[in-house]
Amino acid sequence: MSRPTPLSGYPEWLPAQRAVEQQVVDELRRTFELHGFAGIETRAVEPMAQLLRKGEIDKEVYVVSRLHADADAQPESDDRRLGLHFDLTVPFARYVLENSGKLQFPFRRYQIQKVWRGERPQEGRYREFCQADIDVVGDGVLPFHHDIEVVEVMAEAMSRLPLPPLRMQVNNRKLVQGFYRGLGVEDVAAVLRAVDKLDKVGPDAVRAALVAEGHSDAVADACLRLAAISGTDAAVVEEVRALGVHSDELDEGLHELATLLDATGGRRGTVQVVAALKIARGLDYYTGTVMETVMEGYEQLGSISAGGRYDALASDGSTTYPGVGISFGVSRTLGPLLARGVLTGSRSTPSAVLVALASEEARPQARAVAAALRARGIACELAPAAQKYGKQIRQAERRGIPYVWFPAEATADGAPAVRDIRTGEQTGADDASWLPPDADLRPSVIQPDDEQGE
Amino acid sequence: MSRPTPLSGYPEWLPAQRAVEQQVVDELRRTFELHGFAGIETRAVEPMAQLLRKGEIDKEVYVVSRLHADADAQPESDDRRLGLHFDLTVPFARYVLENSGKLQFPFRRYQIQKVWRGERPQEGRYREFCQADIDVVGDGVLPFHHDIEVVEVMAEAMSRLPLPPLRMQVNNRKLVQGFYRGLGVEDVAAVLRAVDKLDKVGPDAVRAALVAEGHSDAVADACLRLAAISGTDAAVVEEVRALGVHSDELDEGLHELATLLDATGGRRGTVQVVAALKIARGLDYYTGTVMETVMEGYEQLGSISAGGRYDALASDGSTTYPGVGISFGVSRTLGPLLARGVLTGSRSTPSAVLVALASEEARPQARAVAAALRARGIACELAPAAQKYGKQIRQAERRGIPYVWFPAEATADGAPAVRDIRTGEQTGADDASWLPPDADLRPSVIQPDDEQGE
Numbered sequence: 001m002s003r004p005t006p007l008s009g010y011p012e013w014l015p016a017q018r019a020v021e022q023q024v025v026d027e028l029r030r031t032f033e034l035h036g037f038a039g040i041e042t043r044a045v046e047p048m049a050q051l052l053r054k055g056e057i058d059k060e061v062y063v064v065s066r067l068h069a070d071a072d073a074q075p076e077s078d079d080r081r082l083g084l085h086f087d088l089t090v091p092f093a094r095y096v097l098e099n100s101g102k103l104q105f106p107f108r109r110y111q112i113q114k115v116w117r118g119e120r121p122q123e124g125r126y127r128e129f130c131q132a133d134i135d136v137v138g139d140g141v142l143p144f145h146h147d148i149e150v151v152e153v154m155a156e157a158m159s160r161l162p163l164p165p166l167r168m169q170v171n172n173r174k175l176v177q178g179f180y181r182g183l184g185v186e187d188v189a190a191v192l193r194a195v196d197k198l199d200k201v202g203p204d205a206v207r208a209a210l211v212a213e214g215h216s217d218a219v220a221d222a223c224l225r226l227a228a229i230s231g232t233d234a235a236v237v238e239e240v241r242a243l244g245v246h247s248d249e250l251d252e253g254l255h256e257l258a259t260l261l262d263a264t265g266g267r268r269g270t271v272q273v274v275a276a277l278k279i280a281r282g283l284d285y286y287t288g289t290v291m292e293t294v295m296e297g298y299e300q301l302g303s304i305s306a307g308g309r310y311d312a313l314a315s316d317g318s319t320t321y322p323g324v325g326i327s328f329g330v331s332r333t334l335g336p337l338l339a340r341g342v343l344t345g346s347r348s349t350p351s352a353v354l355v356a357l358a359s360e361e362a363r364p365q366a367r368a369v370a371a372a373l374r375a376r377g378i379a380c381e382l383a384p385a386a387q388k389y390g391k392q393i394r395q396a397e398r399r400g401i402p403y404v405w406f407p408a409e410a411t412a413d414g415a416p417a418v419r420d421i422r423t424g425e426q427t428g429a430d431d432a433s434w435l436p437p438d439a440d441l442r443p444s445v446i447q448p449d450d451e452q453g454e
Numbered sequence: 455m456s457r458p459t460p461l462s463g464y465p466e467w468l469p470a471q472r473a474v475e476q477q478v479v480d481e482l483r484r485t486f487e488l489h490g491f492a493g494i495e496t497r498a499v500e501p502m503a504q505l506l507r508k509g510e511i512d513k514e515v516y517v518v519s520r521l522h523a524d525a526d527a528q529p530e531s532d533d534r535r536l537g538l539h540f541d542l543t544v545p546f547a548r549y550v551l552e553n554s555g556k557l558q559f560p561f562r563r564y565q566i567q568k569v570w571r572g573e574r575p576q577e578g579r580y581r582e583f584c585q586a587d588i589d590v591v592g593d594g595v596l597p598f599h600h601d602i603e604v605v606e607v608m609a610e611a612m613s614r615l616p617l618p619p620l621r622m623q624v625n626n627r628k629l630v631q632g633f634y635r636g637l638g639v640e641d642v643a644a645v646l647r648a649v650d651k652l653d654k655v656g657p658d659a660v661r662a663a664l665v666a667e668g669h670s671d672a673v674a675d676a677c678l679r680l681a682a683i684s685g686t687d688a689a690v691v692e693e694v695r696a697l698g699v700h701s702d703e704l705d706e707g708l709h710e711l712a713t714l715l716d717a718t719g720g721r722r723g724t725v726q727v728v729a730a731l732k733i734a735r736g737l738d739y740y741t742g743t744v745m746e747t748v749m750e751g752y753e754q755l756g757s758i759s760a761g762g763r764y765d766a767l768a769s770d771g772s773t774t775y776p777g778v779g780i781s782f783g784v785s786r787t788l789g790p791l792l793a794r795g796v797l798t799g800s801r802s803t804p805s806a807v808l809v810a811l812a813s814e815e816a817r818p819q820a821r822a823v824a825a826a827l828r829a830r831g832i833a834c835e836l837a838p839a840a841q842k843y844g845k846q847i848r849q850a851e852r853r854g855i856p857y858v859w860f861p862a863e864a865t866a867d868g869a870p871a872v873r874d875i876r877t878g879e880q881t882g883a884d885d886a887s888w889l890p891p892d893a894d895l896r897p898s899v900i901q902p903d904d905e906q907g908e
Contacts, residue, residue, distance in 0.1 A: 003770050004504075004552045007497065007536075012549065014556055015492035015563070022493055034828040036805035036835030038469035039476055043461065043582050044498070044568065048521075050458075060521075064538065066572045067502075067515045082461075084518065095466065098458045102468055104802060104852050106838050109469070114498065118520040128497050143839065145817060263818075316457050348558060351490035363599060364717075374488040381490030384560050385597065398558050 009119070009127030011331065016400070017338045019345035019443040021130075024161055024334060025112055028132045031157035032110035035149070037134050040109050042091035044116075045082040050090060060086055060117040084116040088133040088327065093314035096137055096321055105139035105321075106146065112330070123339075124301040124332045135325030137313055142322040144256055147289040147309055148263045151273060154305060154326045158293070159269035162343060162445045163333065168293040168305065169230075169276035170260060173286050175253025176277065179226055179240070182247035183219050191215070195227050196280045203228075227278035232265040234258045236275045256288060287311040291326055295333065304333045345443040347400025352436050353380035353418070354396040358409040360386045369405060369416070372431040378441065380405070393421055402440045405429070463573070463581030465785065470854070471792045473799035473897040475584075478615055478788060479566055482586045485611035486564035489603070491588050494563050496545035498570075499536040504544060514540055514571040538570040542587040542781065547768035550591055550775055559593035559775075560600065566784070577793075578755040578786045589779030591767055596776040598710055601743040601763055602717045605727060608759060608780045612747070613723035616797060616899045617787065622747040622759065623684075623730035624714060627740050629707025630731065633680055633694070636701035637673050645669070649681050650734045681732035686719040688712045690729045710742060741765040745780055749787065758787045799897040801854025806890050807834035807872070808850040812863040814840045823859060823870070826885040832895065834859070847875055856894045859883070 006012065013021060029039065051061050062084040085091050088111045096103065112132040119125055134153055136146040151170065158166055176195075180188045194209045203224050210220040222243060229239045237258045240250075257275060264273045281290040286308035293305035307326030314321045337343045353373060355366045363382065370380045381401075383392040389410060396404050404419050411417045411428075418434060419426040460466070467475060483493065505515050516538040539545050542565045550557065566586040573579055588607055590600040605624065612620055630649075634642045648663045657678050664674035676697060683693045691712045694704075711729060718727045735744045740762035747759035761780030768775045791797045807827060809820045817836065824834045835855075837846040843864060850858050858873050865871045865882075872888060873880040 003554075004548050006552065007499070010497040010499065012496055013494070014553060015494055018492070018494050033804035034831070034833045036803050036833055038472070038803050040467070040469055040472050042466055043464035044570075045461070045464065045582070062518050063521050064516050064518055067517050067537065083521070094458050098460065099468060100457075104849075108803070108835065116498075128499070349490050349492045349562070350487035377488070379488045379490055381562070395558075 009121030009125075011126055011128075011335050011339070013338060015348040016345035016443065017343075019347075019350075020162075020338060020343050020445050021330065021334055023443075023445060024330060025130075025132070027160050028157050028328065028330075029110065029112065031153065031160060032132075032134055035108070035153045035156075037108040037110040037153070040092075040095065040111055041113060042085070042088070042095050042111065044084055044114070046085050046091055046094065048081040048083045050094060051083045051086065053090075060119055062116050062118055086117045087115055088113060088131055089135075089313075089325070092133070092135060092137075093321075093323075097314050097316050100139070100316070100319070100321070106136050106142060107138075108134070108136050110134045124298075124304075124329075124336050126331055126335065129329065129331030129335075132328040132330050133307075133325060135313070135323050137321050137323040139321060140319060142324065144259065144288075147256070147324050148260055150307065150324050150326050151260060151264045151289075151291060154291075154307075154328060155264060155268050155271045155273055158305065158328065159271040161270075162447065163270060163295060163337075164298065165296040166271045166293055166304070167296065168271060168273045168291055169279045170257070170264075170273060170289065170291050171275065171277055171279040172253040172257045172260075172289055173280070173308070174249050174288055175240070175257055176226070176280060178247040178249030178251070178253050179243075179245050180223065182245040182250050183222055185215065185219065187213075191223060192280050193282075195223055195278065196282050198224075198227055198278050229277040230275055231261075232267075232272070232274050233261055236261065236277070240277070253288070260289060281306060281308055285310055285312075289324065298336060301332060301336060304329050341448060344446050344448065346446050347402075347443045349381065349399045349401060350379040350443065351381045351399070351401050352378055352440050352442075353403045353405050354392065354399075354401045355380055355382050355405045356389060356392045356407065356410065357383045357386040358407045362386070362407060362409075365407065369407075369431045373405075373434075376435065378436065393419075396421055400443075403436060405431075463575030463579075465580055465583075465789050465793070467792060469802040470799035470897065471797075473801075473804075474616075474792060474797050474899050475784065475788055477897075477899060478784060479584075479586070481614050482611050482782065482784075483564065483566065485607065485614060486586075486588055489562070489607045489610075491562040491564040491607070494546075494549065494565055495567060496539070496542070496549050496565065498538055498568070500539050500545055500548065502535040502537045504548060505537045505540065507544075514573055516570050516572055540571045541569055542567060542585055543589075543767075543779070546587070546589060546591075547775075547777075551768050551770050554593070554770070554773070554775070560590050560596060561592075562588070562590050564588045578752075578758075578783075578790050580785055580789065583783065583785035583789075586782040586784050587761075587779060589767070589777050591775050591777040593775060594773060596778065598713065598742075601710070601778050602714055604761065604778050604780050605714060605718045605743075605745060608745075608761075608782060609718060609722050609725045609727055612759065612782065613725040616901065617724060617749060617791075618752065619750040620725045620747055620758070621750065622725060622727045622745055623733045624711070624718075624727060624743065624745050625729065625731055625733040626707040626711045626714075626743055627734070627762070628703050628742055629694070629711055630680070630734060632701040632703030632705070632707050633697075633699050634677065636699040636704050637676055639669065639673065641667075645677060646734050647736075649677055649732065650736055652678075652681055652732050683731040684729055685715075686726070686728050687715055690715065690731070694731070707742070714743060735760060735762055739764055739766075743778060752790060755786060755790060758783050795902060798900050798902065800900050801856075801897045803835065803853045803855060804833040804897065805835045805853070805855050806832055806894050806896075807857045807859050808846065808853075808855045809834055809836050809859045810843060810846045810861065810864065811837045811840040812861045816840070816861060816863075819861065823861075823885045827859075827888075830889070832890065847873075850875055854897075857890060859885075 064082045177188050207220045279292050288309035290308035292303045305328040309324040313323030355370050373380050406417045418429040518536045631642050661674045733746045742763035744762035746757045759782040763778040765776050767777030827834050860871045869882050872883040
């Protein structure tokens with residue numbers, strides 16, 4: 001075949017780049033597990049009827065069908081047809097209902113999987129991409145402290161990643177809806193929709209839209225003043241109260257937001273948790289806390305991590321399962337950084353050592369050295385051929401392998417030696433005890449523009 | 455929605471079962487990386503034209519299409535249509551060609567991903583399943599020692615898994631084809647096909663088929679005598695020579711097989727590498743070494759790990775890329791063991807500790823204890839509610855969490871304590887220094903029928 005070309009919207013990475021993605025996934029998983037979130041995987045397909053329930057997404061769903069369906073079978077009805085999942089929330093809700101009798105509630109789970117959407121590809125927006133979700137789901141009830149938990153866990157997880165500073169903006173639907181209702185607004189959803197466009201169209205256009213929908217200038221102004229409020233502590237609550245609007249729902253939302261800020265507000269390493277009362281998460285069915293995260297310098301990617309509280313993640317008629325969760329867009333975040341070369345891996349192989357060969361006949365001895373190193377957790381590979389040592393060193397160099405192990409035959413003093421090919425420093429070494437520095441054991445994440453690296 | 459039911463052929467696991475699968479994947483990955491195999495992932499879809507090149511599989515391919523393709527677009531031609539990959543070899547070959555200028559050869563990669571086939575579901579055969587592949591691919595040439603390498607690496611990887619004894623059967627296409635040609639057979643593929651059915655139909659039916667195809671009784675007998683030979687060392691070569699057949703290709707195959715057995719033959723923990731001259735790997739395009747692995751007591755699953763040498767894994771017209779690789783069927787192997795309850799995880803959460811609460815107001819102090827434990831790598835979760843301690847202990851019990859951490863308020867001596875709820879043993883503990891035994895840090899794999907566990 002001739003040389004194939006990439007498929008737009010389906011990013012793939014070279015080994016050194018994949019090493020970065022793998023480390024990010026490992027770090028996310030480690031944090032989620034430290035907090036007692038259990039990993040699950042769900043199948044890639046769901047019945048189309050399930051996928052289309054969420055609305056607004058039907059154009060983006062990929063249908064899956066057998067190339068040659070059995071000739072005598074009826075064409076499959078829409079209900080029976082399968083499609084690729086476009087997020088991890090719909091399959092998780094189905095999994096909870098399907099297995100509710102076998103799960104312990106509150107159920108904490110994480111899920112790191114590919115999802116598919118037929119969107120027009122652009123930077124950070126792919127047709128196949130990886131998401132990392134955490135959710136806590138309750139059986140009938142789910143206390144508010146789980147809202148705090150998911151914000152805390154995702155902020156901690158993201159703060160451990162090699163990323164630019166992140167701003168996790170939090171808000172509360174009860175606060176916003178209660179405020180609008182306190183203003184006398186009846187069609188709360190319409191106002192939410194209008195204010196949700198604030199960042200795109202600016203305050204004047206939002207004000208005009210609200211007035212065009214029949215709201216008074218005073219109401220439109222109050223909505224915009226609410227949306228302008230942000231901060232990392234309870235001062236946010238005072239600012240809202242100063243607007244002089246009252247409702248029970250608003251009070252409940254303010255109390256929840258204040259509680260959340262009290263526990264999580266402020267900076268944790270590279271991640272700042274901040275209330276931003278303009279955040280609404282569009283038309284998603286959130287009912288309380290909502291979160292949306294932007295990466296500094298990459299605001300054009302939109303939200304890289306978002307979520308919120310659903311009072312009804314799932315329901316089987318007799319029991320309702322409330323949930324709160326947040327998703328991190330692994331591909332959306334890393335894709336642009338890897339593609340631009342902002343991040344890369346230090347080498348294209350896990351090997352820390354290339355074991356050189358004196359001759360092809362010496363391969364079994366070299367295998368024994370490699371086995372001794374591997375038994376102590378040191379990844380290594382043998383030189384592919386017993387070429388001149390200079391060529392074997394270049395084999396290591398081209399892969400970014402930091403050390404070359406020389407057999408006794410190759411050294412002046414007739415004893416095995418290991419050379420750091422970055423510095424040229426060579427020392428005698430015993431395969432039963434030598435260890436590279438921790439930083440060289442695995443490929444590391446490099447930020448080429450950053451003098452300090454990582 | 456009403457309670458959903460599982461989709462046949464799309465296995466999903468409960469958290470404790472998924473913990474087993476995750477540990478198996480981690481262990482495979484660890485071994486592959488220790489041997490210098492770089493992890494990559496390829497997209498789930500390939501152009502249909504690529505997927506159908508391999509032949510014989512067209513009925514099993516899933517086509518992927520947008521639910522609402524743009525109205526003004528032409529219907530997609532077969533070449534442009536996308537399908538889900540049915541193995542990891544076709545996408546890897548395409549990846550090598552696409553990135554050949556950016557890869558270092560010989561290129562070692564592992565790939566652990568889901569694949570999809572529209573097969574009729576049965577035990578161990580799924581429509582969506584996970585495979586773990588290793589391959590080494592060369593640029594023009596690939597020395598035979600890489601055949602040894604992939605057998606060694608996969609045998610080592612499998613020997614570290616919590617599985618029944620495995621038998622990896624190896625053979626060599628050159629040996630078999632050279633033998634047939636030495637007998638004067640012209641349509642070697644037809645004889646391969648007939649002998650490949652030996653395990654299913656028995657020797658008499660194979661002999662009848664060969665004779666029906668025009669071969670003499672002597673030729674049919676020689677083919678069957680070759681197929682009956684097996685062993686773990688070079689005695690196998692002597693047995694073949696004793697059949698009195700000669701050809702250069704046979705000699706080359708015998709030399710390769712003897713070299714492979716010399717390096718890898720025999721037992722490594724639970725895995726035995728043994729020559730079995732009946733193994734042909736059907737119609738796959740292997741050209742030298744072939745391998746096929748069965749799990750003792752689960753022979754009806756067929757091969758759980760198989761592979762071989764391709765002289766042309768990929769070619770772009772000017773360069774040919776030979777490869778040798780082997781695949782391990784993660785789902786095929788674990789699915790039946792998990793479904794039958796032969797293997798399960800020791801708990802349904804990563805948490806080793808549940809931190810109990812004296813009151814809801816004490817949640818911040820409990821969070822501080824949990825944070826101190828997590829900082830030292832101990833996964834833990836807080837009690838969901840400040841119920842009576844007996845209820846909090848049962849929360850831990852139901853999840854299989856081995857330890858409950860009690861605040862000072864809950865203990866007789868007024869100091870924090872940790873209880874092993876399996877034994878009831880309770881000791882005073884400091885969150886800055888207490889550690890559980892290593893075996894309790896993570897969920898472990900349990901073999902319920904096995905008194906010793908793992």
